[in-house]
Amino acid sequence: MQSFDAVDPATGKVFAQVHEADDVLVGRAVNAARRALDRGWADTPVQERVALLRRAADGIERRFEDFVAAEVRDTGKPVTQARNLDVARAVLNFRTFADIVAAAGEEAYLTDLSGGRQALNYTVRKPLGVVAVIVPWNLPLLLLTWKIAPALACGNAVVVKPSEETPSTASLLAEVLAEAGAPKGVYNVVHGFGSGSAGQYLTQHHGIDGVTFTGSSDTGAHVMRAVAPRVRPVSFELGGKNAAIVFDDVDVDDALDGLSRSVFTNTGQVCLCTERVYVQRRIFDDIADGLVRRAQALRLSDPWSDDTTTGPLISEKHRHKVLDYLTVAEEAGATVITGGGVPTMGALSGGWWIEPTLWTGLTNKDRAAREEIFGPVAALIPFDTTEEAVTLANDTDYGLAASVWTNDLRRGHDVAQRMRTGISWVNTWFTRELRSPFGGVGLSGIGREGGEHSLHFYTEPTNVCVQL
């Protein structure tokens, strides 16, 4: 069997070898999932499946620090973020979907027929079957559990392919789920890459009944082509080029805190991160100066230190991509108002560090303001009127998230509703309600997950019609 290196992004050092699944192993995983369904998992009473999710949440809590350590080592993200966001959300994902599935009901209609008779129409939902779950490296455990919690609660068996960059927590979760009593074959993990490796073998496998994928738009298109011959349902949460609109009535300090989080969280490697900041002209300099101060106050350091706010990028390849965009922006005439290069990191200089970077002087025509960069970078662009701001923000092929910053709530509602995005925040960012629909339009995805939207993706409805 082949293996590949697991690399610590903070140091660039190899810390483990990971087995790469070949097509035979992927086939065995898919078959194991199918057998688990056939042995009765799909028909297990809902309360038993829900109880499994609750025990899984308890199990993650019991091994909380193991998950934190695995996530920090795989990603280089600050330990405080791994604790407060990634692993905490994994627990919440299991508990929330346990509650949602336990409470879920179904629609029913009485239909009037000729002659005074009626028919009762009701819906039963059955699991999709074997679901391929392909997740990226930025929020590995958060995004994995966001998908497998509802998938398992709905009676599916899953074959998970975590990113080659972040293999650890998916395997750790296998231990927790086994301890929690998940029947054999319900949760399977295959490690490896995309094309010519486990990702491709999985999406092309004839035994897959659906694919849920989070990652880049290009890879989403590949996955779509792979499942097209067998016409399988897909749920895609893809990239973003998210806008923030900052009106000049806003409380500048409050807005700056939120804006800064939205640009720099997870070193800009969240699909929801802001990469375009449109600022009403009167306060443009205040916002630019304030964001520069906040960028310069970030502490890029040892991920294991509680004081660290910002980790490295995920990989050398990804840093190349982000550095290329720094060049692209400068060639387009951008003024770098902070950052713009690779920081001096002493003992950590082997890692994939990059300076938080802000630009002025770009327009919506420039590539750095149009293409997803996925780093701690943003272009600051002035506007004069509300109409102009809405047009600029919506001038993108993506459509995942937007944020609007204003003290005029009527304007906040109006502009948020006019964003061509799956989610629009007003005076906040990355505030998540797990029952709400989550996903994007355009290049940002297909479908929605979250709350009952997840239940709809992970089940197939059958309408039963009974003449009374």
Ligand SMILES: NC(=O)C1=CN([C@@H]2O[C@H](COP(=O)(O)OP(=O)(O)OC[C@H]3O[C@@H](n4cnc5c(N)ncnc54)[C@H](O)[C@@H]3O)[C@@H](O)[C@H]2O)C=CC1
């Ligand atoms: N949630 C998001 O919006 C994310 C966006 N990205 C963007 O994608 C860019 C590239 O990063 P990658 O790690 O290459 O992301 P990617 O989208 O290629 O990878 C995501 C997952 O898909 C798998 N994959 C890749 N090719 C596949 C294929 N042909 N068939 C099946 N599975 C496949 C990968 O192994 C990984 O598990 C980043 O620079 C960033 O801009 C990356 C990660 C998350």
Ligand SMILES: O=C(O)/C=C/C=C(\O)C(=O)O
């Ligand atoms: O909160 C969530 O469910 C998801 C957040 C982020 C992503 O989906 C992403 O970065 O891909």
